[in-house]
Amino acid sequence: MIEFNPYAYEIHEDPYPIYARLRSEAPVYRNEELDFWALARHADVLAAFKDVKRFSNRFGVSIDPSSYGPHARIGTSFLAMDPPEHTRMRGLVSRSFTPRRVREMEPRIRAIAVQRLDRLVGAGSFDVIGEFAGKLPMDVISEMLGVPEADRDELRTWADLLVHREEGMMDVPREGAAAFRKILDYFTELIAERRKKPGGDLLSALLEPACAEDRLTDKELLGFCNLMIVAGNETTTKLIANALYWLDRTPTQRARIASGQATKSQWVEETLRFDNSTQMLVRTLAEDVPLGGTTLEKGGRALLLVGSANRDERVFPRADEYDLTRDCTRMLSFGQGTHFCLGASLARLEGAVSLDEWWKRFPDYHVDLDGVVRVHSVNVRGFAKLPVRV
Numbered sequence: 033m034i035e036f037n038p039y040a041y042e043i044h045e046d047p048y049p050i051y052a053r054l055r056s057e058a059p060v061y062r063n064e065e066l067d068f069w070a071l072a073r074h075a076d077v078l079a080a081f082k083d084v085k086r087f088s089n090r091f092g093v094s095i096d097p098s099s100y101g102p103h104a105r106i107g108t109s110f111l112a113m114d115p116p117e118h119t120r121m122r123g124l125v126s127r128s129f130t131p132r133r134v135r136e137m138e139p140r141i142r143a144i145a146v147q148r149l150d151r152l153v154g155a156g157s158f159d160v161i162g163e164f165a166g167k168l169p170m171d172v173i174s175e176m177l178g179v180p181e182a183d184r185d186e187l188r189t190w191a192d193l194l195v196h197r198e199e200g201m202m203d204v205p206r207e208g209a210a211a212f213r214k215i216l217d218y219f220t221e222l223i224a225e226r227r228k229k230p231g232g233d234l235l236s237a238l239l240e241p242a243c244a245e246d247r248l249t250d251k252e253l254l255g256f257c258n259l260m261i262v263a264g265n266e267t268t269t270k271l272i273a274n275a276l277y278w279l280d281r282t283p284t285q286r287a288r289i290a291s292g293q294a295t296k297s298q299w300v301e302e303t304l305r306f307d308n309s310t311q312m313l314v315r316t317l318a319e320d321v322p323l324g325g326t327t328l329e330k331g332g333r334a335l336l337l338v339g340s341a342n343r344d345e346r347v348f349p350r351a352d353e354y355d356l357t358r359d360c361t362r363m364l365s366f367g368q369g370t371h372f373c374l375g376a377s378l379a380r381l382e383g384a385v386s387l388d389e390w391w392k393r394f395p396d397y398h399v400d401l402d403g404v405v406r407v408h409s410v411n412v413r414g415f416a417k418l419p420v421r422v
C-alpha cells in the first residue's frame with residue numbers, strides 16, 4: 033500500500049510517480065494519521081469540483097492547520113465560502129476581471145515586464161525568481177489595487193513570508209502569521225485612505241457609490257485584498273519560472289518556440305497542465321460520499337489532487353511528456369465550476385506577456401541546475417531560486 037504525505041520531501045521534489053501509483057491503485061486514498069481522503073483521477077477530481085453541495089469550501093482549501101477550519105487564522109475570503117454567500121461576493125468583484133478588463137491591462141503588464149527585463153540585459157547570470165518572476169505578479173496586483181510603488185517591496189516580503197516553509201514544517205510558521213497580520217493592517221489603512229480620497233484603482237471602484245445597493249463592507253474588502261495576494265502572487269510567479277525551467281529541460285519544445293511552431297500561450301497552457309503551481313485543494317465533506325467501494329465520511333477532508341488529474345492518461349495521452357502543441361483544454365489547473373479561478377485570464381496574460389518579452393531578450397538562456405532550489409509548501413509547487421545564464 034502506497035503512503036502519500038503532502039508534506040514529505042519527495043512530494044516537493046517530484047510528486048508525479050506517487051500520483052501515478054495513487055491513480056492506479058484505487059479511486060480513493062486514505063491517510064489516517066493526517067486524517068484526509070485523496071482523489072487522484074481526473075474524472076473524480078472534476079466531479080468533486082462540480083459538486084459544491086457535498087464538497088464544501090467553507091473551511092478553506094489548504095491542509096495547513098492554521099488555514100483550515102472555522103477558526104482559521106489565515107483566511108481566504110470568498111474562496112472559503114459556499115453559495116449563496118460566495119455568489120454575492122464573487123459577483124461584486126468579478127466585474128473587474130472580465131476578459132475585456134483584463135485585455136485592457138496588457139500594455140501595462142508589458143511595460144512592467146519590459147522594465148524588469150531590460151535591467152537584466154547584459155547581466156550574464158541572475159536568479160529568475162529574485163529579479164523577474166517573483167516581482168511581476170505582485171507589481172500587477174499592486175497596480176490593480178492601487179498600492180503605491182514605494183510600499184510594494186515590503187508587501188511582497190510579507191506575502192513571501194506567508195507561504196514560506198522550512199522542511200518538515202506542517203503549518204504556517206510564526207513569521208508567516210505575523211506577516212499575515214501586517215498585510216491586513218496595511219490594507220486596513222489603504223482602504224481608509226481610498227474611502228477619503230478615491231483613485232482610479234480597483235479598490236476605489238469597489239468602494240464607489242455605484243455599488244451602494246450591495247456594497248462590500250470594510251472587512252469583506254480586506255479579505256478580498258488578502259485573497260488577491262494569496263491567490264494571485266505566488267501562483268503566477270511559479271507559472272513563469274516553471275515554464276522557463278521545463279522549456280530549457282526539453283530541447284524539442286524549445287525548438288518549437290524558436291521556430292514559431294508553438295506560441296507563448298501554448299507554452300503557458302502546457303506548463304499549467306504539466307507542472308501546475310497549485311497541486312492540491314481541500315474540500316470538506318458536507319455529506320457521506322460513497323466512492324469506489326469506500327465512503328468518504330461527512331465532516332472529513334478530501335484532497336483534490338489537481339497535479340495528478342492533469343497527468344491522467346485517460347484524458348491526456350503521453351501525459352508525462354511536456355508537449356506544447358497538445359490539447360490542454362481539459363486541464364484542471366484553475367479548478368472548475370463555482371470557484372473557477374477568477375484570475376485565470378489575468379494569469380494567462382501575465383504568463384504569455386512575460387514569456388514573450390523574455391524570449392525577445394534571452395532566447396539562449398540556460399538554467400543553472402546546481403543552483404535550483406524548490407519551494408517547500410503544500411500549496412504551491414515551483415522554485416524559490418532559479419538561477420540562469422543568459
Ligand code: HEM
Nearest residue numbers: 093110111263264267268271365366367371373374375379
Ligand atoms: C498560474 C496562476 C494561478 C493558478 C494556477 C490559480 C489557481 C486557482 C485555483 C485552482 C483556484 C480554485 C480554488 C478552488 O477551487 O478551491 C483559484 C481561485 C481563485 N484565484 Fe487563482 N490561480 C492563479 C492566478 C490567479 C491570479 C493572478 C488571481 C488574481 C489576481 C487569482 C485569483 C483567484 C481568486 C480570487 C480565486 C477564488 C475564486 C472563487 O472562490 O470563486 N488567481 N485559483
